[in-house]
Structure formats: structure tokens, C-alpha cells
Amino acid sequence: MSAVSTGLPPATATALETLLRAMADDEFVIGFSDSEWTGIAPQLEEDVAMSSLAQDELGHAAALYGLLGGLTGSDPDALAYDREPADYRHCRLLDHGRGDWAMTIARRYLYDTADAIRLEALAGGSWAPLAELVGKLVREERYHVMHASTWFDRLARGGREPRARLLSALDELGPDAATVFTPLPGEPVLVEAGIFAAPLSELERRWRAAIGPTFGALDLPMPPVANEPERGRLDHGEAFAWLWGEFTTVRHADPGAVW
Amino acid sequence: MSDGGARTDPTAEPDATRETGDTPPAAEAWEVFRREKDGDPMRHGGSVLAPDAELATHYARELYGRRQESVRLWIVRRADIVDLDDPDLLQPPLDRSFKKPGGYVMRDKLAAAREAAGQPKPKARSS
Secondary structure, three states, rough: HHHHHHOOOOHHHHHHHHHHHHHHHHHHHOOOOOOOOOOOOOHHHHHHHHHHHHHHHHHHHHHHHHHHHHHHOHHHHHHHHOOHHHHHHHHHHOOOOOOOHHHHHHHHHHHHHHHHHHHHOOOOOHHHHHHHHHHHHHHHHHHHHHHHHHHHHHHHHOHHHHHHHHHHHHHHHHHHHHHOOOOOOHHHHHHOOOOOOOOHHHHHHHHHHHHHHHHHHHOOOOOOOOOHHHHOOOOOOOHHHHHHHHHHHHHHHHOOOOO | OOOOOOOOOOOOOOOOOHHHOOOOOOEEEEEEEEEEOOOOOOEEEEEEEOOOOOHHHHHHHHHHOOOOOEEEEEEHHHHHHHOOOOOOOOOOOOHHHHOOOOOOOHHHHHHHHHHOOOOOOOOOOOO
């Protein structure tokens, strides 16, 4: 498969690559972060649930890397594992390390609600391969939002310690929450081509409107406007460097191994 | 859980754990029944521990449905199940063989009744 076979104008193809890379990296990184709970989640049932959610996200990442690989002629595994940490384009919200359970739930809630808005804007888009995939992703992500909301609500109402931990997590993650909507180069091209229904700034407004009532009802502080929003998918720090080392271990142990 | 209004001594120090809810809600057992495909009966799949119906539903979905092995789940609080294991009612000591169908041959009577009614013998069910 070559890039030519998509029939997309070069500017559109380039913008699409940027979008797919951002989305795939988001799903890949949150999936790997959450898989760190396998074996140590608060309860056996929750251990299975969180591990299964993590697998879902890695599955979504694999599908998105597959689309990206089709556009660029790259191997999806190479896209996932063979880049240097600085070349990943996930959002800064996912760069805080696993933290405690409240951190994980706050991150999941902020990310899943934002991802739902992003997927909604891509469903029915003009590039069929992505629109079809998004139709499937939406159905799985619906459960993710349910799971995250259930826990978010419980921690917020769960008494002194759970609420204090949730507030502390929101304090750390909140300023980076909106980085899911970091403007992408070539974004106007995607909107014009009908691939993306609205600019990311508009999606951020929709997301704030969607989560506002929950934050209001639970008396929690809304995430502030992101710092340096244009760098929201760059400058990954120590926590990601560590995670990258973890998830590339096997790949680096025997480069080129066939499974 | 309600703890407002029922306290007998309004001057007493409130119970710290009740007031803050810092004691996690106790998990209880939920039995999960699953239907593997349309038309199948609901069969017992197993159980999960969860503090309430919402989390029980999440966990049942993950433990008994995440591999697309179910098209429907029933999640039932174990405490809501009417349990009957009384041997006097289920395993009475006297001979009950006369209540079992064995030893009473229906075949000839059934064939005669069919013939009288002009009905053919139904084909064996495939499953």
C-alpha cells in the first residue's frame, strides 16, 4: 500500500497523519499506563476491569496505527515501538505517571470524556476508513466513560480521604486536561475536507459543556485553560521516559523478532 | 444508608467514620447469569463482589462478557435469591420411585393415541 492509493490531496493526507498519530499515541499511552494496575488494583474484579480497559485502548491504538501505517507505508509495530520518546504525540494529560487510584480515575474520566467528544466529531467524517473505525471505537468507549464516571462519582462523594485524593489528582491533572484538544497542524484542512466536524477549540468548548454539570453537582473545580496549549503534545517528561522504557523493553530485547 | 435524624443524643460526637464515609462500602456477592446466544436459556455463570448494582454490572460485564461470550446478563444480589436446600423438602427419605417416569412405558399408549387422532409421529429434534 502506498500513500497514493488513498486518493487524498497531499495536504489532507499530511494533516490526517498528524491526527491519527495524536489519537493513536493517546490510546497507546493511556492503555500502557492503565495496564500497570494489573495484579495490584484495589479489588480482584476491578483488576480484571482495568486490565480489560487497558487492552481495549491498546486495541484501539493498534487499529489507529494500522490506518496511519496504511497512509505512510510504515509498519504499525514500528510506529508504536521504534520512536524516541520525543517523537510521540500523545497529550500532556497522559504524562503524569500512574499515581494512586484517584489519579488513574481522574485521568481516565478527563481523557474518556474528551475522547468521546473527539470521536463524535469524527464519526460520519468524509474519509471512510477512519469514519468506519470511529463507529466501532465509539461503541467501546461508551463503556469506558460509564466505568470512569462510576468511579469518579464514588471518589467525589466517598468521604474525606477519597475526595481529598481526587481533589489532589485534579489539582495535578486539571491544568493539562484540555491538552487532548491541542490544536493540530493542518487542522483547518481536515475540517474543510469534512474529516473533522469542527475545530479542536470548538470541541474543547463542547467538552467543557459536557462535563460542567458533573463538576458542578460534585462541587469540583473545573479544569483550567491549558498552559502553553500549542505545546500540549510535546515536551514529554520523566514519567513518560520511564513508561517508554517499560513498553519498549521486549521490543528492544530482540529487535526484529517475529511472533 | 441514612444516619441523619436518628441519633438519640444530639450532643454526642458524631461517629467519625459514618460522618465522612471513610469506611468503604462493604462488597457483597452478586450472582451472574448469562445467555450465550439468542434462544439459549440463561445459565449461571458465576459471581462477583461489588458494593452496589452499578459496579456489579461493570464487573459482570468484564468477567462474563468482555470476550463477546454473552448476549445478555442477569446480575442478581445473592441476598435476594430465595434459597431452598431443606432435605425434608428436596430429598425426603421415603421411597419416591413411584414419582419417577421410569418403569411406566408410554410408547405404546402414545402411538395408539396418535393413530386415533390421525397424527404422524413427530421427527426427532435436531438439538
